[in-house]
Amino acid sequence: MSQERFCGLTSMSFQPLFKMKSVSVCAGFSVPQDEDELVLPLRPKKSPLNGLCCLTFGLVVFMAGLVLASIYVYRYYFIPHMPEENLFHCRVLYEDSVYAPLRGRQELEENVGIYLGDNYEKITVPVPHFGGSDPADIIHDFHRGLTAYHDIALDKCYVIELNTTIVMPPRNLWELLINVKKGTYLPQTYIIHEEMVVTGKVHNMRQLGPFIYRLCNGKDTYRLTRRLTRRRLNKREAKDCHHIRHFENTFVVETVICDGS
Numbered sequence: 001m002s003q004e005r006f007c008g009l010t011s012m013s014f015q016p017l018f019k020m021k022s023v024s025v026c027a028g029f030s031v032p033q034d035e036d037e038l039v040l041p042l043r044p045k046k047s048p049l050n051g052l053c054c055l056t057f058g059l060v061v062f063m064a065g066l067v068l069a070s071i072y073v074y075r076y077y078f079i080p081h082m083p084e085e086n087l088f089h090c091r092v093l094y095e096d097s098v099y100a101p102l103r104g105r106q107e108l109e110e111n112v113g114i115y116l117g118d119n120y121e122k123i124t125v126p127v128p129h130f131g132g133s134d135p136a137d138i139i140h141d142f143h144r145g146l147t148a149y150h151d152i153a154l155d156k157c158y159v160i161e162l163n164t165t166i167v168m169p170p171r172n173l174w175e176l177l178i179n180v181k182k183g184t185y186l187p188q189t190y191i192i193h194e195e196m197v198v199t200g201k202v203h204n205m206r207q208l209g210p211f212i213y214r215l216c217n218g219k220d221t222y223r224l225t226r227r228l229t230r231r232r233l234n235k236r237e238a239k240d241c242h243h244i245r246h247f248e249n250t251f252v253v254e255t256v257i258c259d260g261s
Helices: 048-081 170-179 210-216 235-239
Strands: 007-010 023-026 029-032 087-095 105-115 120-125 136-141 146-151 156-161 185-201 220-226 241-246 252-258
Touching (some): 120 170, 146 252
Parallel strands (some): 087 185, 156 220, 185 252
Antiparallel strands (some): 007 023, 087 105, 120 136, 136 146, 146 156, 185 220, 241 252
16 A cells, blocks of 8 residues: 655745745655745956056055165265265365455365264364465354354464354255365355454353363453444554454355454
8 A cells, every 4th residue: 555645835934034935845855946046246356467556566665765765864874974974175266356356266275074963063274375364273063053263373262153144054064065075176156254353351161162162272262243344444453353264155254353442
């Protein structure tokens, strides 16, 4: 006698996510009938060239930044601390409008030491070839805001407030001399004049700072003040004045120091 298996029809529904249509349950297993297919959208594939371009661009930017940083460090931290890069022997040709018809172009020679870490400059002017100027050692102390002139011919020191309109800061002067270091001469330039007068003697040398102290200690040292307008000196006054020609800029400066009357 044959056994008959009965198939029951069961209806199931799920809300609100999705619906399943009727399935037949027969002999302990079910067979889906006409089930809805779930189709997932496919993401567009990224081209490998996009990633390669981004990587290349980032690498170029990184290398450019590394090169610029290396140049900056070498220029502003490494070279300034090399002694041979802080000392300069310079000669400059200039014209003096007062003596131009008689002397033509004149030459000035000096040694320049620039100390960026201590923020000061030292200028050494040797005995000139054609006279008219005293040999001198000059210190421009930007930290103290002072300039000291050691007139070697007189063996006296003179101190005055630093004139930043004439004297280049150490960093600017260093860059100027580095740029012309390949040649022996600076570009031909001109001369300006400034006149100073002695106002009194300095008794406390240590207040002038360590660099000026080392230059002027043991020497008669006097304070100066600038004359706003330069006067024409008569013969008697000219005897009491001394000239120092030097440059710490793109032009030559003649400093005239006169004893107070």
